[in-house]
Amino acid sequence: SQQGEEDPQALSIQEGENATMNCSYKTSINNLQWYRQNSGRGLVHLILIRSNEREKHSGRLRVTLDTSKKSSSLLITASRAADTASYFCATDGRVDMRFGAGTRLTVKP
């Protein structure tokens, strides 16, 4: 199972702005997931999008999936300082799940 690769590595925005992070992967997937990690803590699942879905929303989160380009994006709208964290995508194999190095998002008050 291939890991996702997030882009950019780091992103700094002002509170209230939107943040967009991208993920690319190399092989066919069943679904793709986005996770969030506060500094030095465990990862928290945000959203899962299946390979037959193109877009999914959850609160201020919007995820898109383009299987033809093997890419996904995570949009956080109206960002808050509390959104400061690292964000990871994970491609889903059978029982394993592999993550990229993440995007470090900083939201300035």
Next chain:
Amino acid sequence: ETGVTQTPRHLVMGMTNKKSLKCEQHLGHNAMYWYKQSAKKPLELMFVYSLEERVENNSVPSRFSPECPNSSHLFLHLHTLQPEDSALYLCASSQEGSGGTEAFFGQGTRLTVV
């Protein structure tokens, strides 16, 4: 609280010590994982247990030894570690076969090898 508990939260050990990390999940999941997270590197999948059987071992050095005595508990036994093994070790669990494999992570054990 994610339902996955890791102990200890912090561990400092010498290179000749033997220690164990513990992970416990109360979610009824059938798969458990160990990941290693080093600074500015992707999470590294170390071991996967599904239905208490090890299904993956990603060329992890033998100084790391996993144990899964039942579906709720996972251990990582450590011995003669190297300073480069210092990292955050994360345990996760998921329910395989449900069509979606959302993983639940523990808070991690911050390991420092001196």
